[in-house]
Each structure stands twice: as structure tokens, then as C-alpha cells.
Amino acid sequence: MGAEPPVKEPSPKIVIVDESPIRAAILEEGLLEAGFTAVVHIREMQSLLSRIYAIDPDVILIDLENPSRDILEQMFQVSRAVRRPIAMFVDQSDAASIQASVDAGVSAYIVDGLKKERIKPILDLCISRFNAFAKLQDELERAKSALEDRKVIDRAKGILMKLKGLTEDEAYVLLRSTAMREKKKIGEIAQSILTASELLK
Amino acid sequence: MSTALHIGFIPLIDAAALLVAVDKGFTKTEGLDVTLAPEVSWSNVRDKLNIGHFDAAHLMAPIAIASSLGSGHVKVPVVASFNLGLNGNAITVSPALHAAILHEAEGDPFDPMVTALALARVVASRRRSGAAPLTFGMTFPFSTHNYQLRFWMAAAGVDPEEDVRLVVLPPPYMVDSLANGQVDAFCVGDPWNSVAVDLGVGHILNFVSDILPRAVEKVLAVRQSWAERNPQVLAALVRAAVHAADFIEQPENRAEVADILAHPQRMGVPADVIQRALAGRLKIAPDGTMHEDKNYLLVGRDGAARPDPAQAAWLYAQMVRWGQTSFSPAALEAAMAVFRPGLYDAALGRRPGGTGLAASGLADNALADSALADNALGELGPVDAFAGPRFDPRDLQGYLTSLAIPPRQHA
Structure with a gap:
């Protein structure tokens, strides 16, 4: 169940420029839940400006890993290629907001005229969703590397069991005590056993 | 400390x-x-x-x-x-635009005035035939590349806003955009000019050091x-x-x-491409033609x-x-x-x-x-x-x- 839109005026048109479909989906879902119903995701960077002009958004959100950010800067320029100049939602008075959005890895551009109090909730939501995505990705990475470590340790245990006639528990204890003595991770010791056994084959 | x-x-x-x-x-x-x-x-x-x-x-x-x-x-x-x-920038054009400019060029094509005047004639003939205006890529609204392109073409009477389109493109997208016809030319620093030439999708038309020596x-x-x-x-x-x-x-x-520069954590491009720019000796055409200017890029000299x-x-x-x-x-x-x-x-x-x-x-x-x-x-x-x-x-x-x-x- 989506909440009521925060204001009675029609929902501002929001474009999300992000090559990551998962992150964009997380953000879009958050915006929809908060009552911002007009959200378009642009994934394809070709002809970015003409797509944006066709959509004619009030707000553009772009991730900072995207080189196309520089293309958006062109929208501030008065020229024939640019229909209506866009101002960026950063002014000197809002240092905390800028800091938080750069930290989260996102930047917002708003079309001249949209009131500041209307952009603030959008940006805040965007920052928190970007941070949530980063945390998720971080956890995923850690889970992945833990799984990798587990595989390496299992193989190293196998080698020790075979070469030294140890039980599985004894092999693990040997790995762990070596790691403690050398102030290294068990995964690192296991990896060096694998490397050594490759070399000695 | x-x-x-x-x-x-x-x-x-x-x-x-x-x-x-x-x-x-x-x-x-x-x-x-x-x-x-x-x-x-x-x-x-x-x-x-x-x-x-x-x-x-x-x-x-x-x-x-x-x-x-x-x-x-x-x-x-x-x-x-x-x-x-x-310095260190160059204007690179598609093979088609290169041929059109050379066709109209009267004089030494390494002279940027000769190429700018030729561009003016290409622009005029495209307008007569109803072709779309040429599109030039540059890196940022407040960029040397933007100003250098404008300065060059305006010297021959080509109005950068009326006669052609100038668009911002991130440098890593320049070469692809030239290859797929999104732009007809671009002005950028290296390695991107050399990458376009090496891939056969661009010709280096002029070094910016020939337009502005310093x-x-x-x-x-x-x-x-x-x-x-x-x-x-x-x-x-x-x-x-x-x-x-x-x-x-x-x-x-x-x-x-x-x-040092070629390292993946720095630029991640082949060392020989970097050497060419440092030496000011660049391959300017896919057929291997070289052009040299010792002032191509000055780093402290x-x-x-x-x-x-x-x-x-x-x-x-x-x-x-x-x-x-x-x-x-x-x-x-x-x-x-x-x-x-x-x-x-x-x-x-x-x-x-x-x-x-x-x-x-x-x-x-x-x-x-x-x-x-x-x-x-x-x-x-x-x-x-x-x-x-x-x-x-x-x-x-x-x-x-x-x-x-x-x-x-x-x-």
C-alpha cells in the first residue's frame, strides 16, 4: 500500500539515470512507495539528452559512477541544443545535503522552478536507497569471499590429510594454529598450501 | 610526519x-x-x-x-x-568527414586554417543538400576542447551554434560515438585520438598545438x-x-x-599509445601515416x-x-x-x-x-x-x- 503523495500538486516527473538495473529498481520502488508516481528509468546512455528532453522531467537522479554525468552538465547551458536550462540541486546553504549525496554516490538535478521543499524528500529517499544498495552489495561481496575461503580451506585440508595422514579436524587445527602464529587469515594459509602443492606437482 | x-x-x-x-x-x-x-x-x-x-x-x-x-x-x-x-588535444574526424574536408581543402591540410575553410564549405554544401548539421563531441561545457573547437571553426566563419551541433561526450564514449555515427568529429586529449585511429574509425585532422601553440x-x-x-x-x-x-x-x-601510466589503476591503455603522445609523434590515419609536433603536449618543458x-x-x-x-x-x-x-x-x-x-x-x-x-x-x-x-x-x-x-x- 503506497502512502499518500506528500503534496497535493501533481507528482513531479522523475528520471533515474543508472546503468545498474537493481539499484534503479530499489530506488524506483522507494519513490513509488512515497507517492512519487511518475518515475522513468533510463538505462541506455546513447542519445541520453534527447531521451531526457522527450520525457521532460522535473528531477533527474544520476549515480556518480556514471560518466554521463558530464552530459547532463550541458543542460545548464543556454544554447539551441538545450531547450530549457536546468539548475542543480546544490546551493551553498545545503552543504550537508551535498555531502550526503556525494557520499551515497548520487547526484540530483532539478529543473528551474521546482520548489526546494519538494526536492528534499526525493533526495533524502534517494540517498537512503543508494546507501541501502551499497550495504547490500557489500554484504554480498563478503558472503561471496567467505564462500571462496571455505572452498580453499576445504581443499587445503584435503591436501594436509593426504600428505600428513591427519584427520579433518587435525588438518583444520594445523591450519588455524599456523595462521595464528603467522598473524594471517586461515584463507591465506590455505591458499599458500594450494599454491605450493601446485608448484610441487 | x-x-x-x-x-x-x-x-x-x-x-x-x-x-x-x-x-x-x-x-x-x-x-x-x-x-x-x-x-x-x-x-x-x-x-x-x-x-x-x-x-x-x-x-x-x-x-x-x-x-x-x-x-x-x-x-x-x-x-x-x-x-x-x-596542449595535448587533437581534432579527430570520421573517415567520411575526413574525405569531405580533404576534397574541399585548398592548401596544406596540416594548416588548421585550410581545414577550417574546408569545413565551412562542407557545412555550406550539406545545408544546400538538406543534410543534417555535423555533430562535434567535446568533453564539458567549460572545457578547453569546447573552446578550441569553436575557436578553430569560427575563424573560418562557421558558427558553432548555428551551423553545427556541439555535444558533450565523456572521453571513454568518444570513440564508440564516432564509430556508430553519433558524432562526426570530436576534440579530446589522448589516448582517445590515438585509440580512434588505431581502431580505424577516425583520422586525426589537426593537432590543437597547431591552432594554439601554448x-x-x-x-x-x-x-x-x-x-x-x-x-x-x-x-x-x-x-x-x-x-x-x-x-x-x-x-x-x-x-x-x-x-607507469599504462598501469590498469592509472590509465589502463597500452604503453605505446602513451609514448606516441609524450613524443608528439602520432599515427594520424588508419593507414599508418604519422605526424609529429614536438609541442603536441608540454609537461613542464x-x-x-x-x-x-x-x-x-x-x-x-x-x-x-x-x-x-x-x-x-x-x-x-x-x-x-x-x-x-x-x-x-x-x-x-x-x-x-x-x-x-x-x-x-x-x-x-x-x-x-x-x-x-x-x-x-x-x-x-x-x-x-x-x-x-x-x-x-x-x-x-x-x-x-x-x-x-x-x-x-x-x-
């Missing part, structure tokens, strides 16, 4: 003095512990410098000026006390407030960069420099590293000319004050009456005085160009109104 610094850069050859200063340990010798952060857009570099994520940055010279004037974005005064490079390109930029608080650290950083620039400019070091406020004035004049800002004597002065030859001299102990920063008494609020002193020195270098009236920073409006295409009104 070493000072930790975060410095942002875009992976381009003209970041060489910064990258070599760190990777060869010159910054360490100066007591600096530098972390280099590669970035994907000039907007990111600018914003992260502005808000203090970066202490210093490899920054396009016009962005440093725009940031100091508050043009196009928030106003954060920035100072540049070291030029990372002069054009400031990237600077080592810091916030003015940071410079005021950390004069010794800035001086140490400048010394390390000067050391690196001297190292880079020794031909016997070129292979080592190219290897011939006084290239010392900031020249006249160069800042020239860039400011381009902003006024193309309607990005309106002229005011105060803004001109502020633009020129971004470039600080006095800080460069002080870092090297060359300031008259002093042997280094401490002796020069250059601390805290002395920075503003030194900017004035810099401009009062009256030792502005000439800003030569392949065409147009002589550039005079003292008579900017006279210069602008005597151009073939007069300045735009700032909206």
Missing part, C-alpha cells in the same frame, strides 16, 4: 606529472602520503574538490575558472599553482581556502609535481613513464608548468564570447587570479627576496596579496593563435568585438 592527501584525477595522459610524482615517490620525499582517486566525470572531480573529499585535483583549467566565478555551478574559489600540461590544458587545483590553510603542503606538492614533470620530459625516461594569468584571461574571454558569462573587469581579474605563478615560484624558492615559502612570508591571508602581486608583475605571456586578432588581456572587449564572429549575449 607525513601529510595525507586525497587527489582526484581523470585517466588521461596529461595527468602524468601527478601520477608520476606519486608513483615515483617524489611526493613521499616531500613528506606527502598521497592517495590517488580515479574519477569518471569532470563533474565528480569538481564536486569532490569543492566539498573537500579531494584536497587537490587534476582539473581542466576552465573548470577551475568557472568554479571560482560560480559559472554554471556553485561558487568555490580555486587556485592553480602548477600547470599539469599545455594552450593551458589541465592544472593542479586546490580550494583557495585550503591553500590559505596549508601553504607548506601546497608548496611541497608543487615541488613534487615539478620534479615529476622534469623526469617526464627527459626522453630517456619516456618508456618508464609510459609503463619551456616553462609550461608555471601558471600564466594571460592564459586564464584567454579562457575567460571564450566564456564571454560564447555567452556562458557576461563580461566584467572584476570577473576578469578573479579569473586571472586563479592562476598563481607567485605560488609556483615560492614553492621553488624563486620568489625575489626569499628562499622558499617560509622566507617569503607567504602564509594565510598573504595569499590574496600574492594574487594581486602576480598580476601586477606585468609578465603575462603572449597567447598566440593560428588566426584572429592579437589577444590582449588588458583590452578584452576590444579583442572580442574584433573577432569574425562577435560575442554572444549572456542570458
Whole structure:
């Protein structure tokens, strides 16, 4: 169940420029839940400006890993290629907001005229969703590397069991005590056993 | 005790003095512990410098000026006390546009006036036949590439806003965009011109060093407030960069420099492409034709590293000319004050009456005085160009109104 839109005026048109479909989906879902119903995701960077002009958004959100950010800067320029100049939602008075959005890895551009109090909730939501995505990705990475470590340790245990006639528990204890003595991770010791056994084959 | 610094850069050859200063340990010798952060857009570099994520940055010279004037974005005064490079850009065109320009060229095609006039004829004939206007890619609204393209074509009467389209493209997308016909040409620094030629999708038409023999390109930029608080650290950083620039400019070091820059964490392109740009000897056509200009890219040679406020004035004049800002004597002065030859001299102990920063008494609020002193020195270098009236920073409006295409009104 989506909440009521925060204001009675029609929902501002929001474009999300992000090559990551998962992150964009997380953000879009958050915006929809908060009552911002007009959200378009642009994934394809070709002809970015003409797509944006066709959509004619009030707000553009772009991730900072995207080189196309520089293309958006062109929208501030008065020229024939640019229909209506866009101002960026950063002014000197809002240092905390800028800091938080750069930290989260996102930047917002708003079309001249949209009131500041209307952009603030959008940006805040965007920052928190970007941070949530980063945390998720971080956890995923850690889970992945833990799984990798587990595989390496299992193989190293196998080698020790075979070469030294140890039980599985004894092999693990040997790995762990070596790691403690050398102030290294068990995964690192296991990896060096694998490397050594490759070399000695 | 070493000072930790975060410095942002875009992976381009003209970041060489910064990258070599760190990777060869010159910054360490100066007591600096530098972390280099590669970035994907000039907007990111600018914003992260502005808000203090970066202490210093490899920054396009016009962005440093725009940031100091508050043009196009928030106003954060920035100072540049070291030029990372002069020149280094080229205009690369699609094979089709290359053929069309050569067909219309009357004279030496290495002469940028010959190619600009040929472009004017190509533009006129496309208009007659109802073809779409040619599209030129450049890197940023406040970029040397934007101004250099405009300066070149306008000299032959091609109006960059009426007769062609200019669009911003991130450098890594330039080559693909040329290959798939999104743009007909682009102006960018290396490695991208060479990459386009190597892939057979582009011809290097002109080196920008043939259009403007000494054009400031990237600077080592810091916030003015940071410079005021950390004069010794800035001086140490400048010394390390000067050391690196001297190292880079020794031909016997070129292979080592190219290897340093080629590293995946730095530029991640083949070392031989980097060597070509450092040597100023570039493959300009897919058939292997070479063209050489020893001034293709200057990293510290011939006084290239010392900031020249006249160069800042020239860039400011381009902003006024193309309607990005309106002229005011105060803004001109502020633009020129971004470039600080006095800080460069002080870092090297060359300031008259002093042997280094401490002796020069250059601390805290002395920075503003030194900017004035810099401009009062009256030792502005000439800003030569392949065409147009002589550039005079003292008579900017006279210069602008005597151009073939007069300045735009700032909206």
C-alpha cells in the first residue's frame, strides 16, 4: 500500500539515470512507495539528452559512477541544443545535503522552478536507497569471499590429510594454529598450501 | 610526519606529472602520503574538490575558472599553482568527414586554417543538400576542447551554434560515438585520438598545438581556502609535481613513464599509445601515416608548468564570447587570479627576496596579496593563435568585438 503523495500538486516527473538495473529498481520502488508516481528509468546512455528532453522531467537522479554525468552538465547551458536550462540541486546553504549525496554516490538535478521543499524528500529517499544498495552489495561481496575461503580451506585440508595422514579436524587445527602464529587469515594459509602443492606437482 | 592527501584525477595522459610524482615517490620525499582517486566525470572531480573529499585535483583549467566565478555551478574559489600540461588535444574526424574536408581543402591540410575553410564549405554544401548539421563531441561545457573547437571553426566563419551541433561526450564514449555515427568529429586529449585511429574509425585532422601553440590544458587545483590553510603542503606538492614533470620530459625516461601510466589503476591503455603522445609523434590515419609536433603536449618543458594569468584571461574571454558569462573587469581579474605563478615560484624558492615559502612570508591571508602581486608583475605571456586578432588581456572587449564572429549575449 503506497502512502499518500506528500503534496497535493501533481507528482513531479522523475528520471533515474543508472546503468545498474537493481539499484534503479530499489530506488524506483522507494519513490513509488512515497507517492512519487511518475518515475522513468533510463538505462541506455546513447542519445541520453534527447531521451531526457522527450520525457521532460522535473528531477533527474544520476549515480556518480556514471560518466554521463558530464552530459547532463550541458543542460545548464543556454544554447539551441538545450531547450530549457536546468539548475542543480546544490546551493551553498545545503552543504550537508551535498555531502550526503556525494557520499551515497548520487547526484540530483532539478529543473528551474521546482520548489526546494519538494526536492528534499526525493533526495533524502534517494540517498537512503543508494546507501541501502551499497550495504547490500557489500554484504554480498563478503558472503561471496567467505564462500571462496571455505572452498580453499576445504581443499587445503584435503591436501594436509593426504600428505600428513591427519584427520579433518587435525588438518583444520594445523591450519588455524599456523595462521595464528603467522598473524594471517586461515584463507591465506590455505591458499599458500594450494599454491605450493601446485608448484610441487 | 607525513601529510595525507586525497587527489582526484581523470585517466588521461596529461595527468602524468601527478601520477608520476606519486608513483615515483617524489611526493613521499616531500613528506606527502598521497592517495590517488580515479574519477569518471569532470563533474565528480569538481564536486569532490569543492566539498573537500579531494584536497587537490587534476582539473581542466576552465573548470577551475568557472568554479571560482560560480559559472554554471556553485561558487568555490580555486587556485592553480602548477600547470599539469599545455596542449595535448587533437581534432579527430570520421573517415567520411575526413574525405569531405580533404576534397574541399585548398592548401596544406596540416594548416588548421585550410581545414577550417574546408569545413565551412562542407557545412555550406550539406545545408544546400538538406543534410543534417555535423555533430562535434567535446568533453564539458567549460572545457578547453569546447573552446578550441569553436575557436578553430569560427575563424573560418562557421558558427558553432548555428551551423553545427556541439555535444558533450565523456572521453571513454568518444570513440564508440564516432564509430556508430553519433558524432562526426570530436576534440579530446589522448589516448582517445590515438585509440580512434588505431581502431580505424577516425583520422586525426589537426593537432590543437597547431591552432594554439601554448594552450593551458589541465592544472593542479586546490580550494583557495585550503591553500590559505596549508601553504607548506601546497608548496611541497608543487615541488613534487615539478620534479615529476622534469623526469617526464627527459626522453630517456619516456618508456618508464609510459609503463607507469599504462598501469590498469592509472590509465589502463597500452604503453605505446602513451609514448606516441609524450613524443608528439602520432599515427594520424588508419593507414599508418604519422605526424609529429614536438609541442603536441608540454609537461613542464619551456616553462609550461608555471601558471600564466594571460592564459586564464584567454579562457575567460571564450566564456564571454560564447555567452556562458557576461563580461566584467572584476570577473576578469578573479579569473586571472586563479592562476598563481607567485605560488609556483615560492614553492621553488624563486620568489625575489626569499628562499622558499617560509622566507617569503607567504602564509594565510598573504595569499590574496600574492594574487594581486602576480598580476601586477606585468609578465603575462603572449597567447598566440593560428588566426584572429592579437589577444590582449588588458583590452578584452576590444579583442572580442574584433573577432569574425562577435560575442554572444549572456542570458
